[in-house]
Amino acid sequence: MPTITYHQPGGDTQVIELEKPDRIMQAALKNSVPGIVGECGGQAMCATCHVYVREEYLDALPEIGDDEEEMLEVTASERDERRSRLGCQIEVGGSGPEAIEVDIPEEQV
Amino acid sequence: MSAHQYQDQSQNQTPSSVADPDARGVVIIGGGQAGLQAAASLRSEGFTGKVTIVAEEPGLPYQRPPLSKDYLKARLTDGADGTDGSGGTSAAPLPLRGAAFFADHAITLLTGTAATSVDRQAKTVTLADGTVLGYDSLVFATGARNRELPTPGIDLPGxxxxxxxxxxxxxxxxxxxxxxxxxxxxxxxxxxxxxxxxxxxxxxxxxxxxxxxxxxxxxxxxxxxxxxxxxxxxxxxxxxxxxxxxxxxxxxxxxxxxxxxxxxxxxxxxxxxxGVQPNDQLAAEAGLETANGIVVDANLRTADPDIYAIGDCAAFPCVHAGGPFRLESVQNATDHARHVAGVILGADAPYAELPWFWSTQGPFRLQMANIVRADDETVMVGDPDPAHPKFSVFCFRDGILAAVESVNMPSDHLSARKILAAGLEITREEALSEGFSLRAAYKERTQPAAV
Incomplete structure (x- = not known):
């Protein structure tokens, strides 16, 4: 079963097992994971689903698209050149990795 | 359809059990972005009383913006739900909050039922199924309904x-x-x-x-x-x-x-x-002032000190529009909601958040920071070629940047929001100078170079 592990800035962790493939932002909203806002509904418009992907999962990710690249330049918490991604753009399960762990930034808005 | 209740308040292990048992708490009419954010913000700001949301539509409240965008894309024929972005669309709508959220935060969500009357003396709301809810604070987050055309033939199928x-x-x-x-x-x-x-x-x-x-x-x-x-x-x-x-x-x-x-x-x-019309009839029937929306003050409060209106249904004094205004946007709904939660908990500050908006129209991603005015001086900056557009329209008022519209320029949009929200002044001369970027201008002003 595809699995997303969300690490909160305060140290809490939520492990969400997906019944079917889903994106990091959408799965967080559906499962009430705090710290991911997703204000635009997943259009790569608002940069409020910024996550830091843990190193060991980086190789399995798709390339950063132009829209995502631009939004990552203006995130509320500082961008990490290697690990920052938008949660609405990364699918877990299906065509994406089966498991991923992300750190949630301090600020999204 | 009978009301569906996602959280049974009689379970005695919720934060509300520590509150005054006589307190009636907050009743929120409306299960859209505004209503849900108000409930969420009340809890995140530490409110321990009862919180009840009355939502007219059946099922878990969902995000509306994708309905006119991604949701209408072709479904994949292989039965996949299209979350990989391959041209299909998610078969299920995106909920505003998961089902567990309501129980976890002791928020009672009543769906598939409408509020039919408000008794301001008794401080109660009556629902279509006869339920009577008492309130200490009442929040109208009733949104808007589509304006109906009087056109002959409008009722035809199709x-x-x-x-x-x-x-x-x-x-x-x-x-x-x-x-x-x-x-x-x-x-x-x-x-x-x-x-x-x-x-x-x-x-x-x-x-x-x-x-x-x-x-x-x-x-x-x-x-x-x-x-x-x-x-x-x-x-x-x-x-x-x-x-x-x-x-x-x-x-x-x-x-x-x-x-x-x-x-x-x-x-x-x-x-x-x-276009739409605000759902302000229930408030009007309760004797509250309406004028293209439920009239509220800078704290988003009606003339009744225990009743508020937020989001699409609220006509509020908008500092950015320069007068009474009603806005139909996710931003307005969620920022109003956060504000009203603070006011219910005792804060006293005028609402002043910067309006912003977006729309996706095929290959064009439109974003707006602040409200434009008819007499703004406008200048297009960037590449407006419709084949591969990437530009912004800078709007100047008295020679100062006051609003920005962007097409496929999300970084301009987000930078403009930060600049305008912070009240930073960028002159026409600076904005139109060679090599200017909103992002660099914001950084320069807020992060002075290290000595």
Whole structure:
């Protein structure tokens, strides 16, 4: 079963097992994971689903698209050149990795 | 349909059990972005009393913005839900919050039921099923409803509005077979739907009685640009041409849309997107002032000190519009909600958040920071070639940057929001100088170079 592990800035962790493939932002909203806002509904418009992907999962990710690249330049918490991604753009399960762990930034808005 | 309750308040292990048992708590009428954010913010700000949301639609409250965008894309034929972005769409709508959220935060969510009356003396709300809810604070987050056209033939099968999940599901299905689509109204919803229908292979005509698309919200400069860009995409955009009547075919369904110029357009599917009206009737019946929305003060409070209105239904003093204003946007709904939660908990500060908005119309990602005014001086900066547009419209008031509209320039948009929200002054001269970027300008002003 595809699995997303969300690490909160305060140290809490939520492990969400997906019944079917889903994106990091959408799965967080559906499962009430705090710290991911997703204000635009997943259009790569608002940069409020910024996550830091843990190193060991980086190789399995798709390339950063132009829209995502631009939004990552203006995130509320500082961008990490290697690990920052938008949660609405990364699918877990299906065509994406089966498991991923992300750190949630301090600020999204 | 009977009301569905997601959280039973009688379970005695919730934060509300530590509150005054006589307290009635907060009742929120409306299960949209505003209502849910208000409930969430009350809890995150430490409110321990009862919180009840009354939502008219059945099922878990969901996000509306994708309904006129991603939700209308072609479904994948292999049964996958399209979350990989491969052109399909998620079969299920995106909930505003998961089901567990309500129980976890001791929020009672009543769905599929409407509030039918408010008794301000008894401080109670009566629901359609006869339930009576007492309140200490009452929040109207009742949103808006589609404005209805008085056009002859408007009730013919094949003519739709687009607001609810049910609407979007019907339209998604209708697009499977539709060939000639007529959209009435070149506003955001109309053009979002028009580009979605175009992508599904339909012939699309858009009728707009005004001289420009999205004329109520955009600068004339950008409105004119969009008129050309949508025509380049292949949409037959008819400006200065309203709808006069609809004609039925032999099957009794809509077959033609007749415009105010007398032209007849074949139509097997019609979408009317001619704006909304605030849901302020319940408040008016309770004796509260309404004027294109429920009238509230800078704290979002009505003349009744225990009653508030937020989001699409609220007519509030908008510092950015320079007077009473009503806004229909996710930003306005969620920022109002956060604000009202603070006010209910005792804060006293005028609401002043910067308005922003977005719309996705085929290849055009439109974003707006602040409200434009008719007399703003406008300058286009960037590449407006409709084949690969990437530009912003800078709006100057008294020579100072006051609003920014962006097409496929999300970094300009987000930087503009930060600049305008912080009240940073950027002059026309600076903004139009060689090598200027909003992002660099914001950084310069807020992060002085290290010594």
């Amino acid at each position: 003519i739709h509005g687009l607001r609810t999940l049910e609407d979007a599901e019907q339209l998604g299905a209708a697009l499977e077979t539709a060939q000639n689509v007529v959209v009435v109204g070149a506003g955001f919803i109309g053009l979002e739907f028009a580009t979605a229908a175009l992508a599904r292979g339909c012939q699309v005509t858009v009728l707009e009685f005004a001289p420009r698309p999205m004329g109520r919200a955009l600068t004339p400069l950008l409105g004119d640009w969009f008129a050309g860009a949508h025509r380049d995409l292949g949409i037959d955009l008819r400006l200065n041409e309203g709808i006069a009547s609809f004609e039925a075919g032999d099957d009794g369904r809509v077959a033609f849309a007749v415009s105010t110029t007398g032209d007849r357009y074949p139509a097997d599917l019609v979408v009317a997107g001619v």
